[in-house]
Amino acid sequence: MATKALASWAVNLSYSSLPPEVVRAAVASFYNYAGCAIGGSNHPTATKASTALAPFFGTSTSSILGSQGKQKADAQHAALINGIACHIHDYDDTHLETIIHPAGPVASALFAYAEVKRPVNGKDFILALVAGIEAECKCGLAVWPAHYDIGWHITSTTGSIGAAVAVGKLLNLSVEQMQHAIGIAATQVTGLREMFGSDTKSFHPGRAAQNGLLAAVLASKEYTSSLTALEAKRGWANVVDAKPHQLDKYMASLGKEWETAKNSFKPFPCGIVIHPVIDGCVQVRKDMQAAGANVEDIESIHAKVHHLVLELTGKRTPKDGLEAKFSVYHGGAIGLVFGKGTPSQYDDSVVVDPKVTSVRDKMTATADESIRADETIIEVKMKDGKTFQKHITHAIGSLEVPLTEDLLQTKFLDQAELVIGAEGAKKASERCWALESVDDVASIAEVL
């Protein structure tokens, strides 16, 4: 009875039962989501979608993020477009056990609908967000990894269900209505991995947000579905998984083990395998600065890395921002030159800037069997013979070394400034951090 178990748990979940670290993680997840959605909002993948769909927009209730409240659409289209935007730079949150990016589908649906169902206060919003994230991650765990291996984009296939539970929670659905909402969401299995590398990858979390929002709204008007949609013989888990699913096991852990608390945030907008190198080079730069050493005086850079780093990101001379995401050498160079890796350091102009390429060309990397995927050893030799070394045992952004609130804020500002300016980004950041105490979540929308 997984469907009923999930529905019943979500309907009965109260704010007072949320551990403080879960509330903190939920706020951070929303905060990171908002920054990524603003950051992606002016990318062609998002603007093509909003241009194409504008003729279908309904009443302007819900904000398109990145427009500071100036562009609105009906909640369904806002959910789609914000859900697309937040995923474009591959910079969103990650539930590491399932590699689900949980916030996108859930927060996109919830935030868009919170502007319809006003006022939704911060606590109710967080409660619904947690219900949704738990729903999608538990469903994901139940079918992981076979489901992903077959070819499903797990973020969106589970995201539809998460979004339905979240909006259903906001709508105060009964247990049976929530079961129907889960069913209507579950029957919309959106997301093939084959679409990776195209605009459609980002479409997935956006459409999942819509799927779930639609499901919850229909269920609230007594639209019916299967009451055992997840676990039935021809239900979701059996149809989308290649192995016997583990729904019961994971539904039994609802409220006992919190997936929301395990959400992690990428520090850099590129493949996760490069993260240790960027982290290491950022730290070497600090040591160099403390010792009065200049980047111009570097003789050579060497990184000992996990073999996947060279297999996946061995591009020696990337020509633009997209190629740079697959170059560990660009990653090392920006760490040393800028002391950070934000979307600005992946701008096409930066990738071919001689200040960057001259450092990049001094770098070598070798795979070493003793190095784990989130580990690296960086060695920088200066022209005067001095050396700087850094051993990164767990890269920043891993569960062991999570992104600090400061770094999360820097990440937000770095993305948002490019779209809404420094002043706007600062205001947006403050408003998002204060999520728990707002009386009407819609009041946040106008600054995002």
Added chain:
Amino acid sequence: MATKALASWAVNLSYSSLPPEVVRAAVASFYNYAGCAIGGSNHPTATKASTALAPFFGTSTSSILGSQGKQKADAQHAALINGIACHIHDYDDTHLETIIHPAGPVASALFAYAEVKRPVNGKDFILALVAGIEAECKCGLAVWPAHYDIGWHITSTTGSIGAAVAVGKLLNLSVEQMQHAIGIAATQVTGLREMFGSDTKSFHPGRAAQNGLLAAVLASKEYTSSLTALEAKRGWANVVDAKPHQLDKYMASLGKEWETAKNSFKPFPCGIVIHPVIDGCVQVRKDMQAAGANVEDIESIHAKVHHLVLELTGKRTPKDGLEAKFSVYHGGAIGLVFGKGTPSQYDDSVVVDPKVTSVRDKMTATADESIRADETIIEVKMKDGKTFQKHITHAIGSLEVPLTEDLLQTKFLDQAELVIGAEGAKKASERCWALESVDDVASIAEVL
């Protein structure tokens, strides 16, 4: 290269290359679709959806069928709601080899969008409709039967693709844009069979219509997807099928073997296994009338049937219209009492009407190994000892004995009259039959 083959075929398809029987079948498919959509439009499954979603409606461009042009929505919502309505009574068309109901997803998307992109003339509409129906049926054949056996509702999983190709044809997409449209549609795999028996079953063709419409509109604005969405290793066919797919084989048959021409139309709004009995009893009634015999004077009725008839539809004393759909005895009774089986004969009041139940209770049925699924032998004994017998070798509505245009018209009128009155139904019927010659398909909408 199945995706490119399908896209290229659809883009290059011209009206002059359509054989006359394909045009006839397409018009009949649209006609039957329109009748079913009007017939289902006032059912709670449709009205719950339109009530729930009305707050999200955009500009009123596209008609909700059954309202005679009085209710409109944006094209996406009209496509959804008409797609739901047409499937509610399980009365829509059937491509027998795949049991896809082809017209619902395709015509719902196309008709709604034709009211946006005015004027679309009848021939262009038919051309797009054929392209869409061929696309969905060829995709369906390629994954049949394993895809259905796993638990996918093949009407909607292939319907999304069909709707995308149809609307893409209307939008004059390039071959590459059409490939992207197919990809965006293919990634939205909507429809689990687990939902059968609930409102969500009818949601499937409606959502498929939306999925495809959305895909084509996005692709028209250069939104990208995989160019090999159907055949890639992690593409549609491999992910949704349990066996190696047969895409190449069926794509090679495009334009050579026309699936549209194989579309069939149900004469009765109930499970297909009861159809021979209703057909037989309707014919016995004609013989009785010719001989001056009255239904009241029947002593007993016996039907020799295929074993599935009793397994699936053996309900002796149905209590309402829904239960009656699973009663071969009700089917026989309405054939003898009314000489037809239309939605009116499945009204709750008719099911408990003594005129019907007294006949029903005189009926027995036995399974016989020699009887095929579309066959029956009916024997009616009168109180005066006279008997009437009818051997139905292939029930009406089968490929061997297709519904005549007259019967298709009766089916349309029987459904539509209940919603828009006899006068309205007649007008709607005439307008739909004239599809090929209209200058603007939108002119049909106002009478449906």
